[in-house]
Amino acid sequence: MLSILYDIIIFIITISSLVIVHEYGHFYIARLFNIYIECFSLGFGKKIFQYRDKYGTNYILRLIPFGGYVKIPDYIHNSNIKYVKKFKLLFFDQINFLKQILIILGGPIANIIFAIIIYWIIFFIGLPIKKNIINEINYISIANLIGLKPNFEIKKINGMNINNWNFLNISLIKNINTHHKINLELNSNFIKSKKLNIDNNFLKFSKEKNLILMLGILPKGLKINPTITYIIPGSPAEKSKLHVGDKIISVEGKKFINWYNFQKFIYKNPNKIIHINIKRKQKNIDFKILSSFRKSKKIGFLGFLPKIINIKNDSKSIYRLNFIKSFKKSISETFKSIKLILNSFIYLLNSKKNIYKLNGPLSIGHIASILMRNNFIYYFMFLSLININLCIINLLPIPILDGGQLLLLIFEKIIGKKLSYKIKQIIYTISIIILIIIMGFTLINDFKQF
Numbered sequence: 001m002l003s004i005l006y007d008i009i010i011f012i013i014t015i016s017s018l019v020i021v022h023e024y025g026h027f028y029i030a031r032l033f034n035i036y037i038e039c040f041s042l043g044f045g046k047k048i049f050q051y052r053d054k055y056g057t058n059y060i061l062r063l064i065p066f067g068g069y070v071k072i073p074d075y076i077h078n079s080n081i082k083y084v085k086k087f088k089l090l091f092f093d094q095i096n097f098l099k100q101i102l103i104i105l106g107g108p109i110a111n112i113i114f115a116i117i118i119y120w121i122i123f124f125i126g127l128p129i130k131k132n133i134i135n136e137i138n139y140i141s142i143a144n145l146i147g148l149k150p151n152f153e154i155k156k157i158n159g160m161n162i163n164n165w166n167f168l169n170i171s172l173i174k175n176i177n178t179h180h181k182i183n184l185e186l187n188s189n190f191i192k193s194k195k196l197n198i199d200n201n202f203l204k205f206s207k208e209k210n211l212i213l214m215l216g217i218l219p220k221g222l223k224i225n226p227t228i229t230y231i232i233p234g235s236p237a238e239k240s241k242l243h244v245g246d247k248i249i250s251v252e253g254k255k256f257i258n259w260y261n262f263q264k265f266i267y268k269n270p271n272k273i274i275h276i277n278i279k280r281k282q283k284n285i286d287f288k289i290l291s292s293f294r295k296s297k298k299i300g301f302l303g304f305l306p307k308i309i310n311i312k313n314d315s316k317s318i319y320r321l322n323f324i325k326s327f328k329k330s331i332s333e334t335f336k337s338i339k340l341i342l343n344s345f346i347y348l349l350n351s352k353k354n355i356y357k358l359n360g361p362l363s364i365g366h367i368a369s370i371l372m373r374n375n376f377i378y379y380f381m382f383l384s385l386i387n388i389n390l391c392i393i394n395l396l397p398i399p400i401l402d403g404g405q406l407l408l409l410i411f412e413k414i415i416g417k418k419l420s421y422k423i424k425q426i427i428y429t430i431s432i433i434i435l436i437i438i439m440g441f442t443l444i445n446d447f448k449q450f
Helices: 002-032 078-087 097-125 165-178 200-205 259-267 323-349 352-357 361-374 376-394 402-415 421-449
Strands: 039-052 058-071 127-130 134-137 153-157 181-188 190-197 217-219 222-231 247-251 273-280 283-290 292-294 296-301 304-310 316-319
Touching (some): 002 361, 002 376, 097 376, 097 402, 153 165, 222 259, 247 259, 323 376, 361 376, 402 421
Antiparallel strands (some): 222 247, 222 304, 273 283
């Protein structure tokens, strides 16, 4: 119960901070240009708190903490005209075209600035990172074929320094997209150089997965536990009645040592009876499994996957920069994130099936609570990334969003007159329906994951 309450609190803090930052961007620019702001509302549903300031702006907190808005009218209600007269406030349609654009862009700009500030603080106080030390290697994998070994540390990729696994994964994807040939520099007592040759088929297959794991590399901090988590339908493991949850104790009478040696033994013994002792519900059971062929008659195959667990990792270091360098790094990291998110959007648009991979607010809240529990610094990095996401989403050309508002403003400037209230209402209604459909998809995807 306390865990659920904690998740809800983190979720509310995360969503509310995103909305407040975004809407304050609009609010700040409008106030800077002496524009009358009717209200600043956070959430939707029933009002639970409101306060009116000396300029006549009504600050409203609503029951359900999703979304928010800043209302900047083109006209004034009679009841509020006193504030306009007293402080000589202007309406939105009384200011020039450039100022109107700046007010609309104020929200997305605020999200970007907030993301930069978060990154700046993190790089200045220090970011704990895991060194790129290999813990285990899969026997039949590209990593094993090129001679990578446990305890090797990956230092560079194509001459560029790499200081954490996440950056390594991103760099691998980037270099594969452009070069297909990757040079890795390793540090294990002395510097070694290894080359990866990746073909197009592997690239297509790896788009949706962790490229490091797909290459057969298990990072330090992760360990393969010989407990079965998945059994391939129709495989020898299924036919022999192995179950998910079974733990391998010994193979051919010898104690299980590691996954690498186990794979090596299985692959080198195709079409042979393999004796395996497993532990199931406190009981040890012996199995005889006939290994089948996979890909060729030279490779044995049983057909189950092990459990990967987190273990204590002492191979951590602190990535810290001085005040100026951390600021430069924060800007660089923000633009990298923008590029990564835009590429993700392009990928989503490439296929209708990809819409089923969109995450919604429930996933955001779940990830946020996990990160806050593990390390608050990673939580704030995630918050920075979500801010950038919100900026890009709001710039989409949907009329109810900032990008759509900007598009309508430019269109009215081109035709030389304002669209009628009735036409705008129709446009806004259609855009709201589109957003509700998209939100519905994301919520369905969220529920499928939990």
